[in-house]
Amino acid sequence: MSELVDILFTVGLWSSVLRIATPLIFGTLGALLCERAGVLNLGIEGIMTFGAMVGWLTVYQGGDLWAGVFAAAACGAVFGLLHALMTVNLGLSQHVTGLGVTLFASSLSYYIFRLAVPVQGTPPTVEPFQTYAVPLLSDLPFLGPTLFSQTPLTYLALAVALLLAYVMARTPLGLAVRMTGENPHAAEAQGLNPIGLRIGAICAGSALMGVGGAFLTLAAFNSFFPTMVQGRGWVCIALVVFSTWRPSRALLGAVLFALFDGYQLRLQAHFGKAVPYQLFLMMPYILSIVALVIMSRRARVPQALMKPYRRGER
């Protein structure tokens, strides 16, 4: 049994935690931003898939790694705009539209991928982001290899989390977005533009989702294959509830989830013979459901979430 505890204190586990958490941080923050403005974005799974594909393809075609990240963000924003036009401007069901965006974005990414890369034995690869050791800090014992020897995208994810936490809590823009999600009528009465704010929030949030997907193909792995997002988008939607719609807690939730996932992977290596590996793979999904059950009652949902806003209509 003590081995189980020993694994918890290995550098290997903890340096994998931030790596596993990175796409979840991007995705959760993106979904959180949309929901804070009052719109559920179930397009996340497909947007992450498209981000993963387009980021990889950009680099595969000779683009720079950062160009890949930018392409993923831009495509994410475009799908976000599609979601926004349908749910905000037309006020259509956010559930069904989001699922439609997911189905469309993922099937389109498979189609484009197959057009660009014909079927072959092993999927082609690109040279992914290398870890960047922060000078001095990476020499610290334990913290150095776990916190300060990550890929640039992981540092970016942490920076975005802090920035979003600051913007949402401390700036007029953040207040406006939150107000739109709580009471768009009041926001309009204050001279704000709820429609514009919602569209902006969804596009920005979806861009983050796209970057989260690109991390998978440009840093975590080095190739693209269909179904590689593996429900991470849905986990992010669950993490938003877990975070009670706060960026700082979203960061915490993603890291906790990744710790569990990393631990599960190591247990799998340890007990792989005795226990079927599928049981371990199920754990993260079961954990998400459990977290939802525990948190949903306490959660203070943005009051106008999933309520379309039409000017002059009550």
Added chain:
Amino acid sequence: MRFERRETRSPILLMGAPLIAVAVALAITGFLIALSGAPVLEAFQKILISAFGSRLAITETLTRATPLIFTGLAVAVAFRAQVWNIGAEGQLYLGALAVAAAGSGGAFGLPPLLLIPFLMVVGALAGMVLLVVPVTLRFRFGVDEVVTTLLLNFIVLLFVSLAIEGFMRDPLAFGWPQSVPVDGDARLPKLVPKSRLHLGLVIAIIAAIVVFLVNRYSVFGMQSRAAGLNAAAARFAGVPISWTLIKVACLSGGLAGLAGAVEVMGVKGHVSTALSPGFGYAGIVVAMLANLNPLGVVAAAIFVAAMFVGADGMSRSLEVPSFIADVTVSLALLTMLVALFLSTYRVVR
């Protein structure tokens, strides 16, 4: 530009919405086919021929449509009551697994006439249980069932994989991970000899008619519609909301479970993780294209199945990836939403 609710929804617009939606989706598909460099018109012609061009093609399309009718009905029933069941894929797999477990190795010595209905009940029950849990979580703990049913899809697929590599593994499958086969008596009879088309299609169409009648003429149908239109008002009018939603969940989950049951009993004979190429998710498109009308589901399922079968055939002769069918089908969902909106609202300058 503003949108104004139409005083009356004209039936012509409502009937035309799916046709317009599909036409727009196909137009965009044509553009995407052109991107691949293939001749667009020839590609569409090949799709049509591969889906309907011969007796074999037609039976293949209808075989593919059978599980889609069930999953489409499952989604339509649930969405009508605003139960967001996105878990039809998982319910299908659990139903299939339950049927394979109960229908193999002697199958309790039941005669075929009883065995087939018995197994269908087993498959439906498995699907039911899988949906009742998240719906219960919704009104006990306020957990959004969209996320839970989605996550359950992944859990169930892993469980299926565990079962067919472990306790339900077929030792005679040359190492392929697949479940033990169901007994010969449990196989659904063929409708057309030398094809894959089986009795499941008839059962699916009967199910669609039954759901249509229940929806329109029963108290439960009225209550489930009321719960979907305005839950607060329905509760005020004396509709037992929780109980109604549980019943909706049973019906919806059961229908999705049946999809798995007929796939195993009619087509495959066993369960593998390749049993469903996303029938559960395509069911959402089918239901929406039918505007949640159970009879429309049959037509929508045939369209979606024809796209998949047709694109498979087309991609074999032209160098267009068969993923194009998934693109068309998902596009049709989005265009249908807009078309329905425009049938309800008019644009005012």
